[in-house]
Amino acid sequence: MELTEKILHIIEDFPTLPTIYSALSDLMANPHSTQREITELIMTDQAAAAKVLKFANSAIFGFSTRIESISQAVFFLGFEEIKNLVVALKIIDLFRKSKISNHFNPVEFWKHSIAVGVITRAIGNYMGTKDLDNYFLAGILHDIGKLFFIKYMENEYVEVLNYSADNGISIIEAEQRILGVTHCRSGEIIADKWKLPQTVQNAIKYHTTGLITGQAEELPAVVHIANITARVLELGFPGDRLIHQPNLKVWEYLSPPDNMFSNIYSKILYDYNNSLQIFLLK
Template sequence: MQEVTTKADVRPLSLSQIQAQVARCPSLPSLGSINKALQELLGAEQRYSAQISEIIRRDPSLTSRLLRLVNSVYYGLAQPVNSIEEAVFYLGIRQIRQLALVTPIIEDFQRLTRQCQFPWREFWQHCIGVAILTREVLSTVQTPMDESDYVAGLVHDVGKIVMAWAFPDHFAEIHRQAVAGTRDLIEIEREVLGMDHANLGGLYLERQRLPDLMIQAARYHHQPEKAERYQALVASVQVADLLLRAEGIGCSGNFVPVTREQCQNSAGWHVLFPNPRESDQAIALASLQRSLERLPHILEGLV
């Protein structure tokens, strides 16, 4: 193993030191209760556009994201949309629900990361891109029943956000080493901090008493075969993460190049396709390629 030189004031920490600092990390209210009024309305049998628009109008940040998204190149509208009612009509219930999820969570995340220099905008694009693509990946093998797959993808890298808040010096040193793209981020994190972002994210979400599905996705998205539960979902998060890195969409903070072959050879791909037929894989890859081509335009509208 190559010798790694770190700054003199940055040393690996013990598990107890890491746990004590994570205990001080603020909770994220958005993860516990996400825009409940809108969620209930969207889940109702009768969805009235005017009612949905009225609830959205109360949240300026959600309104801004909604109008940016609907006017993005992806939708190719001849005239700009300036009214919330029109935006709701064009986007549909699923996109509105996803926007309602992403807006408060990203804003909470941003409050935790202000003191660290990092390509955060590209990082948020990575997180949202993984959320969107996780559903597409999971849909190749089963029908998603709710938005849990989207949330799992969205919070998979929460450990990096916790690291930036709780251990800013370690985070900066890890980023300094990672940008060379010669060593995997997980390896650098373990050497510099003493714990990688996946375990750190799982630890944080556990302390916040959040659903096990989110904990599993954060802790095992690099090793989905080790997930005790929700293995197909966690595998979908890993595949989505790798595909975005392979396409260069957003920035996860891991600068080691990824190929399409590595995506298909990943543990997550084998969990999803344990007895792969070439025809099944070809259909899945063609569907995912179409989603990947649309993603940059969608993300421009969201972040």
């Protein structure tokens, strides 16, 4: 299909991640790097540094003490989470300038993505997952493929959204029929191009089923549930209002407590509103 080839070609030319991400990755990969060097690198981007600090102090991370400096934030959050925060902020900036049309508002897409990030982390935290480093990032980026379509193929994607709405089918089905490429596939290619952690790539690729070739993996499974939960709570608008039933195999794999959602409901709303202010306000 010609259009499919065009899409794959555009992704090839898709912007690389901001240099601060690769610089941070390089610095963190070097065992001789110090916390001070990492702090100084983050401080070179003052806007990002200020947001990182606000975010580190939000209830999402649940630190009881106030974090006063980037150096403290690096210490408390750890290298990986700091890097993820910087990249999330940069990616949102990259896409935020997409124009608002009559058919959709990119801000509503971001709100949905941020909600999925918040819920993914809240579920992981509630279930006692030890390493939550990639949880927020994976949730935020799960629909990166859709954001790519909106930014680079607006007219075609409006057709996809209308087709999905008019025929009551999922966006994925509409994408496959009209574009020949789903947002899971385009997101996977982008995540690979950006060399995001493999588990984040899996979450982007498999969030609609939560399963990787029939097997569950924790992060994609949690993002699958978080995506449905954000839709249930109508936090943001991901392009359609369908609420799919969670995958039974995912429930079996995660086996969360029966009252998990009641227990994290207030936290989700609180963290969501907090995150919107940090990520979406200039």
